[in-house]
Structures are given as structure tokens and as C-alpha cells.
Amino acid sequence: MYFITAGTAVYRIRGEKAENIELAIAYFTAALTVYTRDAFPQNWAMTQNNLGVAYSDRIRGDKAENIELAIAYFTAALTVYTRDAFPEYWAMTQNNLATAYSDRIRGEKAENIELAIAYFTAALTVRTRDAFPEKWASTQNNLGVAYSGRIRGDKAENIELAIASYTAALTVYTRDAFPQDWASTQNNLGEAYRKRIRGDKAENIELAIASYTAALTAYTRDAFPEKWAQTQNNLATAYSDRIRA
Template sequence: MGKSANRYGTALLELGKREAGTERLQEAAAAYRAALKEGTRDRLPLDWAATQSNLGNALSALGERESGTERLEQAVVAFRAALEEQTRKRAPLDWARTQSNLDATLLTLGWRETGTARLNEAAAASGAAYRAALEERTRERLPLGWAQTQYNLGIALMVLGERESGTALLEEAVATFRATLQEATRERVPLDWAKAQNNLGVALELLSKRDGGTDQLQEAVAACRAALQEWTEERAPLGWAKHGKIWPKRLRIWAGARAGRRRQWSAQHPDHGPVKTPRAGNALETRFRTRNLGTVWPLPVQGDFRDIPQKVIARGADGLR
């Protein structure tokens, strides 16, 4: 009964990750809790710990889709319970996986808080923990596990790098996401590949803001475009919806940087006369129409995107059709 419920929960968890709702994830959490009633810690300590870790994964996935922190806090409790049995000495690979998931959940919790103290603390602690986990989840022993931990390390480095004035941590984050993509290939794990491509684009954008260059912006757009090849509305509605929300910002920044280069060139070559800078809508429309993105997504004007004119959004969407 316990093992069957655990396997059932895992199947529901994988389905739930691909769907936009939370019903499957809630069912997965219930299945894991049922498994824990059968496979107790006293009888089967390592099996109990594995189920606790799986429960943590289901609760963490639920917490990411909800606005509160209750599910995330519950996930932290489950992961820490699992680690009481999954010690590094006793079960090094299980320890590395659960520790990595715990740190990722703590980072998400830090993001939810209004202050930055917990987020900075979680990022610093998780960065060290991920490096330790990589000593066990090596590329040779567990290539996809290694890629997952590399990805989580990249997130931690990006969080820390965004809050520091230099570029070293952001550059390391970019390198870490590129390393992830060496094993998390599109052929093997297409949705994880898309997720890594997306965050590579985010890190490149942050890096371009820091050093004022535009090469990284073009790479960022290319990475986001690559992710959309797998994050389609049919295959991954949740990733498709999330990814669509950051595209207006990516393209607005790219268009602004391009216009800035034109103005800078005109200032350096006064004898030539001013170079006409196209309106933002035209710049975005041209960029869209020269790229066959193969999908259309909603472009909401909210949060950071409220200052984008509606006609620019409309033109961008038209260019994607």
C-alpha cells in the first residue's frame, strides 16, 4: 500500500507540473501523506525519508502557484524531516537531491517576503549547499541530477549577483546555466531545457544592464525565443503563461538599447547628421517579424509593463502571428 501510494503520488506530481491547475498536485500530496501512514519511519526509515522528500516536492510545486507561504513552509518541514534520515554519509545522492530542493524552496520563500534579508541569506546558504551537493551529484554519476543542481546554483548566483555592484556572480550564473544545458538537452528533457534557456536569458539581461552592452540582450532574446519552442500553450501552459509575461520587458529593453546606440553614434558623428530612430513600436515590430517564433502568447500590461503603450503590445503580438 505504502509503495503503491508513493508511485501513484509521483505520477500525479509529474502530471501536475505540466498542467496549469493545482488539482493533480493536491492529489499527489494526499497520496504521499497516505504512503507515510503505511511506511513509517520506524519500519522503513529510508523509504519514509524518500516519501517525505516527494511530499516536499509536491508542496513546493503547490506553493509556487499560490500567493501565500503556507505550502512552502510545509515543504521545508518535509524536506528537513527527510534529511534526518537521508544523511550525506548514509545516502549521499538522496541527500544531495533533497538538500538541493530544500534550498530552492527557501529561495522561493525569500522572494515572497517584502524585505531582502531572508532572500540574501537563503541565496548565500543555498549557493554553498549546491556546491556541496555537486560533489555527490557529479556529472559522471548522475548527469541529469548534476544539471538540476547546476541550475539551482545558477538561480542562487543570479539572486546574489543582482544585489551586488560587480558582474562576477552574474557571469558565473550565465556559465552555470550554460553548463546545465550541456546535459539538460532539448532531446532529453525538453521542458527543463526550456526552463534553463529562460533563466539564461534573465541572467544575460541582468548582465547587460550592469555593463551597458547590447550583445547580451540579443543573446537573452534568443534564449527566450528558444524556450518558447517547447513552452507552447498546448504542451506546457504554465510555462507558456509565465514566459509570456516577461517577453514585453525583454523586447522593450532591446528596442531601447538599439535606439540608444543610434543616438550615441549620431553624437559621435555630428557631420553625418542625426540618424532617425524608429518608434518603439516599429523597432519591436521589425524584430518580431524577422523572427519566426512559432507561437503567440498574451502580453499583459501589469507590474513592470504598465508603461508600455498598448499599441506596442498589439504590434508585437501581430508580429508573432
């Protein structure tokens, strides 16, 4: 299993998460009764983006429909957030739209992944390592996940592209600075090495084991029980496939 690193989210910790998201949706929708595209285009676009994030995270309602609504809101935001006028916000929304397409249930899966790759790649034209290192790393990791799940193209090459993206992300996602994101990317890199076609199979499995083991230094049972369990499962699979003694 691969892990997507988080972008913008609905942040409230107290209260029931599902109810908090419903309240966020209600308040963003209310804001749009004043923030019209004609009168307040920038505020309208930001609220459209925020609604997209809320629907992406929504727990209630039909999941497939929620993702469609998220895509619609992000797409609307991009009618104002152009690359020339608002490059940072454009890149943020491109990244959010890519994540929504990665999660999309409706439509053809192969095409959804291609769209996700295109939007992540577009975001990286603004989210450079020098200008926005943390956001660049997040988008690199998410691009790696998209390449790992890619249906079109050469499978071996897609895995190589995924490995390159994860490795790039880890130049910013260090264990000290971003332990959770570092662990997520280490797990993803382990998955890519375990499934790698090119290179020496035995060596690839050793690299996968090393990446999973590294991830577990941050993904502890107490702090991240679900991710700890998933990474333990991935590590067990790698040991099952191991060639070296």
C-alpha cells in the same frame, strides 16, 4: 523572469490539480502511520521527502505556510538520508530543500537565497555531470537562478556565476534531447546577459536577444503560452535596450 527547472513533482494529469495534490498529501500522511522513523527509516525518509514535494507544489492553503511545511519535511528526511549512507537520495533532498528556500516567503530573503545556493552546491557534490547528467543540469540551472537573484556578494560576480551555471547546464540540456529545459535555460541565460555588468554592453544585449530568440523556437504560443508570452516580453525589453542597429 527566470524559470526554475522541475524536480520531483506530483504527476497526475487527469482531475483537478489542486485536489490531486491534497490526495497525495493525505496518502503520504497515512503511510507515515506505519512508516515510522524507528521501524522503517528509509521508507519514512522517502515519504517525508515526498510530502515536502507535495507541500512545495500545493495550491490550496497558505502558500508561505506550505513552503515552511515543505522545508520541515525535507529537513526531516535528511536525518536519515545522509551523504554517506544514501548519497543519491541525500542529493535529491538537498536539491528539493534548495528549491523550497528559493521560493520561501518567510524569513530574510537574502538569507534564504544563501541557503538555497548552499543546498544546490551541496547537491552538486553528488550530482556530477558524469554520474547524473540530467539532474546535474537541472541543479546547475537552478543554481544559476539563485545566483541571478542573489542579494549578498558582488552583483557583477553573481551574474557571472549565473551565466557559468546556465552555460554548464546547456552542455546537457540540448534542444533535441530536452527541448523544454533547453528553452528554460536559454531564457534564463538571456536574462543574465541582459542584466550583465561586465563585458561590452552592446554585445551582452545581442547575446540576450540570441538566447531569447532560441528559447522561442521551443516555447511556442500553442505549446507553452505563458512561457512564450514571458519570453516575448523579455525579448521586447532587450530590444528596447539594444544599442546596435
